[in-house]
Amino acid sequence: MAKKFLYLNRKAPYGTVYALESLEVVLIAAAFEQEVSLAFLDDGVYQIAKGQTPKAVGMKNFSPTYNALGDYGITKLYVERESLVERGLTEDDLMPIVYEDEDDDYTEKPSVQVISRTEMAKIMAEQDVTFSF
Amino acid sequence: MALEISGKTIATDEEGYLENLNDWTPEVATAMALAEETPVALNDEHWEIINFLREYYEEYQIAPAVRVLTKAVGKRLGADKGNSKYLYSLFPYGPGKQACKYAGLPKPTGCV
Numbered sequence: 001m002a003k004k005f006l007y008l009n010r011k012a013p014y015g016t017v018y019a020l021e022s023l024e025v026v027l028i029a030a031a032f033e034q035e036v037s038l039a040f041l042d043d044g045v046y047q048i049a050k051g052q053t054p055k056a057v058g059m060k061n062f063s064p065t066y067n068a069l070g071d072y073g074i075t076k077l078y079v080e081r082e083s084l085v086e087r088g089l090t091e092d093d094l095m096p097i098v099y100e101d102e103d104d105d106y107t108e109k110p111s112v113q114v115i116s117r118t119e120m121a122k123i124m125a126e127q128d129v130t131f132s133f
Numbered sequence: 134m135a136l137e138i139s140g141k142t143i144a145t146d147e148e149g150y151l152e153n154l155n156d157w158t159p160e161v162a163t164a165m166a167l168a169e170e171t172p173v174a175l176n177d178e179h180w181e182i183i184n185f186l187r188e189y190y191e192e193y194q195i196a197p198a199v200r201v202l203t204k205a206v207g208k209r210l211g212a213d214k215g216n217s218k219y220l221y222s223l224f225p226y227g228p229g230k231q232a233c234k235y236a237g238l239p240k241p242t243g244c245v
Binding site for chain 2: 027030060061062065067068071072
């Protein structure tokens, strides 16, 4: 039976390997048909920021891969509003990641949901398995 | 391991995937297919999938898992091609692994 997996992403995308490793593990878990969702909080919100150009630090820009998550059946990307606000960011600074809803004639729908810290806590409590990166 | 293509040596890993993705040319795909135990002559149907994979990688920076590939091919090229039977008839070693190899991509993430 499919379990609910939540992957917490708390670190900036480059400088450490956490973000990229998390993404790889997420894609593997999704291939096993689990119910996977992602959460972005603290500096993790920068992982799905628009306009990433890490070439100068010698890292590959892997942010386009977040746009493939919908193909893997991952349609819930929760972003903590407080983390955005603390960094002077808004939802407009994030990539407009979408998924195609198979049950609704493949209409594109937004995957990103900006939620409050309280709502985030509730979502965490609903999970079978939580990973923190 | 390595491939010899018109006098140039191209490095591959022990499973035959390119070490350096920038080494890819269509000749690399042709040579890889001919180097199989049972050599494969690539036809237009093979190339359609190989080119599709290269575009997918260009856009998303990953090689798709086979389930995702099947679905995406169906959407782009039609349901008669977006099914395991068709893809396995072209790439009997597994459409994910074999087609990604010829396309010069890394082994698909989540491929076990």
